[in-house]
Amino acid sequence: MTSVGKPMSEASQFDAVVVGAGVVGLSAAIMLARRGLKLALIAPQALPFVASTSQRFDPRVFALSNKSQRFLADIRAWDAMPEQRVTPVSAMEVFGDDSKAAPLRMNAADVGMSALTWIVEQQSLLDALEAAARFTPGLTRINATVNQLQRIESVWQVQHEGGAVSTPWLFAADGANSPVRAAAELDFPVEDYNAEGVVGTFRLSVPHNNVARQWFLGSSVLAFLPLPDNCISMVWSMDTHQYYAWQRRSPSEWVTALAAVAQGCVDDVSPVSEAQGAVMSYPLRHGVAPLWFADGVVLLGDAAHQVHPLAGQGLNLGVEDVVDLQAALDANANRLDDALLRKWQRQRKSECQPVHWMTHGLNGLFRVELPGAQWIRNTGLQLVDRLPGLKRWLISQAMR
Ligand SMILES: Cc1cc2nc3c(=O)[nH]c(=O)nc-3n(C[C@H](O)[C@H](O)[C@H](O)COP(=O)(O)OP(=O)(O)OC[C@H]3O[C@@H](n4cnc5c(N)ncnc54)[C@H](O)[C@@H]3O)c2cc1C
Incomplete structure (x- = not known):
């Protein structure tokens, strides 16, 4: 993905854009739209896992914490998963x-x-979140890959396969290799x-x-x-x-x-x-971005932090990024601004740090x-x- 280029043609305007429709991106998009923001969620539809007699369960599973569970219940995704597939x-x-x-x-x-x-x-959870997103007013789901970003006077122009959108707030939930993070030139030292x-x-x-x-x-x-x-x-x-x-x-x-x-x-x-x-x-891999917020770009989930899976906490940390952002918005009359995001960044980094030390340390100790x-x-x-x-x-x- 490139970060500069010629000015983009007509772009639909949104209060915020989330790039990435993994669990973190879908959760963030639903949460932000529920707070009254006109929101676009952009990501290609993932190839679904289809259960068969030889492969009944999605090989990707998550151990979800109580905090993640409560949040998913709150946005109506938890009860949408088949009860018999939640253990x-x-x-x-x-x-x-x-x-x-x-x-x-x-x-x-x-x-x-x-x-x-x-x-x-993973598939049960993504299905439930996609269904919740469809029923969330104010949320536009765009099935496309983002391929170019450009910032003109505090507004991000986001070019995707099917057109372009513009927004002052760009949420990168596009995974550990985050193309948005790279295009926004935010660092991500990795071990x-x-x-x-x-x-x-x-x-x-x-x-x-x-x-x-x-x-x-x-x-x-x-x-x-x-x-x-x-x-x-x-x-x-x-x-x-x-x-x-x-x-x-x-x-x-x-x-x-x-x-x-x-x-x-x-x-x-x-x-x-x-x-x-x-x-x-x-x-x-292990990595934490030194900055999770700069120039209207906010990193969420694995785009901000990647941990060893031995404690089953990577996704939970990503969902907590969204939960804590929700709490900050609730306390700020649902207004996104630099001060709110700086405070959120400080809080999230300090809450993620012990998990990073623990997983990194345990992996090393053993x-x-x-x-x-x-x-x-x-x-x-x-x-x-x-x-x-x-x-x-x-x-x-x-x-x-
Ligand atoms: C083996 C293993 C086991 C794990 N077990 C657990 C566990 O038990 N519990 C736990 O909490 N965590 C676990 N984790 C960690 C967890 O898998 C990750 O933290 C989590 O999946 C990250 O979610 P995400 O939504 O941030 O990113 P992803 O799930 O990586 O989603 C990224 C999204 O961005 C989209 N995207 C990428 N590029 C673009 C682009 N240019 N344009 C548009 N969209 C784009 C992708 O299509 C995708 O939708 C495990 C990890 C591993 C490797």
């Missing part, structure tokens, strides 16, 4: 890399809640983990009892997130070179590898017995190979398990 997580077990040690267990009941988090498929997040769906032969499980395995982190019908979504973060070696493995070889990890650590997980489709992978490092991290896990106060605090952080 509450009643407990979480975290295993270190000492196979004999008991896991750190966190129960929703310990903090008086019915669920620590909810597992939803590449040289790792892939490998996802796939498998079935367990014994009930998962709505428990999410995670294994820190030294050079990789494996998670089982519960799905309906005793299936699980696997999220396995592993070094890229390790993934290249694994890529050619058959479903049954993946099953054997998963069963070996799960069996070695806990008694009540039987071998994963039926693979439900191929695995997919996503490159893992990869250290110095003598004694394994003992320290596994003893740390045991200690947390025995300190109810600290454990409750950790649970509340995970639930937020």
Whole structure:
């Protein structure tokens, strides 16, 4: 995408434009339009995941926090998802890399809640949000890719495949590689983990009892997130070179590898017995934009911050960007201005920072190979398990 060029022809005018129709872009567009802004949401319609007998679940799933859940309910997207495809997580077990040690267990009941988090498929959530967007007055959905930006006297001219729009406020929710961020010349220093997040769906032969499980395995982190019908979504973060070696493995070889990890650590997980489709992978990186707001451009979601998926917080942080912007607008008679956005930026950066430290730190801690490092991290896990106060605090952080 380019940021300069010849003046664009006739452009429809909007109070705000959101670029990107992932979960964050759709959420932001609905929230802003509901506050009375004349709004355009521009992004190509994603190729939908269509369930089949061999692939019943979207391989992309999210663990959503309470705060995200409440917001999605408020904008009428939560109840639009088929109830049978939303899985509450009643407990979480975290295993270190000492196979004999008991896991750190966190129960929703310990903090008086019915669920620590909810597992939803990306496609169910996008369908629900697109439906909510269709019923939101003041929201114009443009199915197109944005390919040119130009700023003339505080107004952004946004050229897309089907025409052009103009606006003083441009929200970039166009993902980690954000073309809008690049065109607006906002910096985004990135640390590449040289790792892939490998996802796939498998079935367990014994009930998962709505428990999410995670294994820190030294050079990789494996998670089982519960799905309906005793299936699980696997999220396995592993070094890229390790993934290249694994890529050619058959479903049954993946099953054997998963069963070996799960069996070695806990008694009540039987071998994963039926693979439900191929695995997919996503490159893992860590990055935070130094500026999330400048010259009428506002960065949201992965366009502003990208974190390791080991804590399942990336999307939740993006939804919280929108929730906190909503609160700031509510306190400012729904008026967008520079002061409001500067304050919002400060608040969001300080709330995101602990999550970045935690994910970055945990990923580093469990990869250290110095003598004694394994003992320290596994003893740390045991200690947390025995300190109810600290454990409750950790649970509340995970639930937020
Ligand atoms: C393996 C893995 C597991 C994860 N698990 C979790 C989890 O359990 N919980 C959690 O909270 N997070 C999780 N995350 C993180 C989460 O996936 C991301 O944080 C989230 O998807 C980012 O959403 P977004 O809407 O900001 O961006 P995206 O979902 O990347 O959306 C970007 C949008 O921008 C559009 N776009 C791009 N370029 C243009 C253009 N030029 N013009 C118009 N539109 C454009 C795209 O079409 C798309 O609609 C996980 C990540 C990985 C890799």
